[in-house]
Amino acid sequence: MLLHYLPSRISLPLNPPHFHTLPSTSLSLLLLPKERMIPTMSSSSSSASSSVKNSQKEEDEEQEKVAQALKYHHQTKHSFTNYARGPRGLDWANQPNPFRRYISAPLIPLQHFPTEKQTSPVADAPLYSSLFHSLPPPKPISHSTISQLLYDSLALSAWKTTGFSTWSLRVNPSSGNLHPTEAYLIAPPIQSLSDSPFIAHYAPKQHSLELRATIPSGFFPKFFPDNSFLIGISSIFWREAWKYGERAFRYCNHDVGHAIGAIAMAAATLGWDVKLLDGFGYKDLEKLMGLQIFPDFKIPSRPIKGKFPDIEFEHPDCLILVFPNGSNQFDVNYKELSSAVNEFSNLEWKGRPNSLSKEHVCWGIIYRTAEAVKKPLTVQKGKFPVDQFQSSEICSENSYKGFTIREVVKKRRSAVDMDGVTVMERQTFYQILLHCLPSGKGEKHRRQLALPFRALSWDAEVHAAMFVHRVVGLPKGLYFLVRNEGHLEELKTATRSEFKWEKPEGCPDGLPLYELVTGDYQELAKRLSCHQDIASDGCFSLGMVAHFEPTLSEMGAWMYPRLFWETGVLGQVLYLEAHAVGVSATGIGCFFDDPVHELLGFRGSKFQSLYHFTVGGPVLDKRIMSLPAYPGPSIDA
Template identity: 40%
Template sequence: MNKQTVLNYHNRTKHSLERYAKGPESIDWEDQPDQFRRFSGCEIVTLPLPGAELEPLFADLDNPELIPSKPLDMANVGLLLELAFGLSAWKQFGPSRWALRCNPSSGNLHPTEAYLISTGDDRNRSRRVSGIHTIPGDNFIKSGVYHYVSHDHSLEQRCRFSDNLPDSGILIGLSSVHWREAWKYGERAFRYCQHDLGHALGALRYAAATLGWSVELQAEWSDDDIAKLLGLDRDDFKKLEHESPDIICRINTHADSKPLDIKALLEAAQSGDWFGKADSLRAYHMYKWPIIDEVSTAASKPQTEESEWLAVQQPIIKSSCTKTATEIIRQRRSAQQFDGKMTPLPQTDFYRMLAAVLPTTAAFELWRWPPKIHLFIFVHRVEGLAPGIYALPRHNDALESLQAATLADFDWQKVSEAIPLYHLHSGDCRQIAKTLSCHQPIASDSAFSLGMVAEFGETIEAAPWLYRRLFWECGLIGQTLYLEAEAAGLRGTGIGCYFDDSVHELLGFKDDKFQSLYHFTVGKPLEDKRLETLPAYGHLDDVV
């Protein structure tokens, strides 16, 4: 039943040339949900002012094991949260002003919420970890659950653990407010929330690597247990504005810490003191989308035993970027339009971007499973490559099944020894790419655009909740491409609007064995000179 509900949702929310998936008939901008969730009645933990620069270059992140680990202190915890989920800038046009963040989001609506969980005996940690404090006189983050407010760069203490736990360092919990996306995108919004969760995982991985830390996905957890730990199952939320649990991540700072005791952690949350109520997101909820609740329930994850898929790290095409990692992370933007007459993208930069999304690279060290997402690329303007359609299978075992599922006319000629890139068809595909991506010029005016194709049918057959994980993998690829585009002096944009089955027809897919789940495009951006760019946290300068 759950599997069929997920499949029905997926098929129902496909866009087609004849019709778009169900969405609001009109957009009431006064009804837009607040981007910044706050909980009233919580103790506020003010983090050190953001914006500090770190030494590692963006190119250094290819070898994160060589980056010295920063100490676990308040400043570095703040940097982790800022670089992963914080503001990157403000934009202003006339009286309108809106924030941009380091983690990208469909429509800049930001359904993803982040929580920090601090563990350990507070008295012992106060002697061992310097610089972490919450209120005058303390020098540590007290054990408990905290909600991160990106606007204020602060933490709200939602729960204070009453039990002393083994010091397992810090955890990051992620959840989604589906309504934030549904307000604009209607029924298809559940897909976009999952993309954004993948973006957030990628942003967290890059932020941690910049500090010399790493991220471990706690994939065994059930959604119910995540909800209990983060307080999402409590009656602290306005109707229709609840959060759905997604993932718990453990931050490995390479300091001494104990194994994570999930049972003890959940017991501490259940017996702890909880504070605060979620403020209203100030939306009227003019439209209701019950199918999102239905698919969310059907795709709910139980507790599982997860095997570890260990990719053998391979040499990566070296990055030529000389900027620091923090600079690249903070300058990431989504391009609104591209220069359709750009000079061809150097082939070395193109190959570097594609190499960076392979599962054997450091960017995917947190991903615990065999890759299920493969790229089909519309090359428009790349030096030394004929315009046309190309494919990048992200593991060798998929090559034969992809060849069998696609058009017989595709020649599948390998064009590079450095990466598994295959030529399929030569020709000017700019108009095709534009049409398939809901007639958007960003798909044709770029250097290249692509579709992320999932090993779909068998994955959903195995477990319906893996539907979400397929989109997470897409978002992780997207975040990597976003940063690689910036490092190459270009800009990327994720594309959630495309005509699903028209893409499948073009490639030759005849059933649900493979499905396209996300599109992306990279090119030379055209900046809108009418917009003023303001500092990310200039509004905090006057706060004492």
């Protein structure tokens, strides 16, 4: 993923269209309690009064957390005159080790699989495009299927070398290839892996599991359906902050989304469904993954450099339930589950985490924001929602090159440059966008029912403002993909009055794509993405626009990272779609936030751009050699 390329600073205004300065968001307003009717005090109403005070206190605390998330978001914006705070240069001597290991934990090797379909059974690696229509019958949980899931989602995909530099690539993309994301398998007994239910850390360099603990035998039968298991995701903020400073928290959460998308696609290959267990709270996740072993981290009041080994802790992000496709709804008792997980602190945890760097720089606002957006336990009532698989719409099946899912995920790369020449057919463009929609065929787009978005537990909140550069049969210009059609009228009102909001020629009925204005926006797309040519030299580029402050205010500050997760899942689809049709893609994290909003006409924080992307013909650097993922070099970076 190409992120944060920093050219020389300039103060050049954009034109056309005309841009002016947006007023800053007033965070103090968020700290004011909402008006409410308070009953008259009496002896009989003391209990009610206490309840109101507690409710008011909780509301005020939540508003403070939302304010912190908004403060972080606005403080870490790039502008034409100033970039978000970060290191002035790269401290190569302290580049973090990209591989976490738990020293002395037992290492369990996993199986490897052929990539090329000529040597791989079709049943083992179905065609990429077929997964969007229907899932194969679910396979049993075994050493082989767990190996395959991780091999096709979080493993290494290759090593690259040039001169004296050698580095690894992974199936799941990462900001700057820094890989802050770690994964944990929590599973029932699996032959050849463990005779007991267990928790293991995934070590991608070895494609092995590090056994961290065994858990009570009644845990899975009591709380989860048969043939299911869990995958926990965590982030090491330091890995990203080493290069990107304060903006790193954004990028870590992009990467969480990419990992969720990668796991969902790999699970689908095996006939497995996935869903976030979003009722869990932060403390539950910490205990479930064994991350309570990291000491409490004292956050400094300002950025500071020194030896801070505690900064290498892992922040638990989410828990994914993997279960057979077609399962009926089932109960998940979060209250009892939380009580059971609370006892995991008493387990015998194996291994100690390796050191990643000798010295560090601590950007305090990252950790204050991570603290503010921690999700509490929510005791949800009713059945766990298992929505029926919804197939995606088709308009150009012939656009795909006949690759298997493994060929696509293993050969996925982040293009460093686009050739500025490759063109895309209009029907191919439409087909890619159909797979970017959340709800699938015949649905009004809102709920996330289609692959891989069905892994997420909330309605779609992310849209795409698109620059079309080189799509045959489609005028160059600015377009908008509405991924939650319930937001359409709100978007029309929030954007510039001169935008047309008309369906382009040949657009499928089920694709809510709208033409806003035609014209050559290549130079503008480049400027908005930190003056990077890659944003203008592809077939199209886009900015992912989230329904932002209303979502945080309504649902809570804990939705802040989840909005980035949704952009990461969408970005994962764009990566895979690009490679499946024979081109390439790149995620772009460096862009000028408020100038993007000015282009679209957005005021305030109702909608915010969170992630940029470009799709087109890649330029290959022949100086860089590719080496097999396994066995790889003995070095760590």
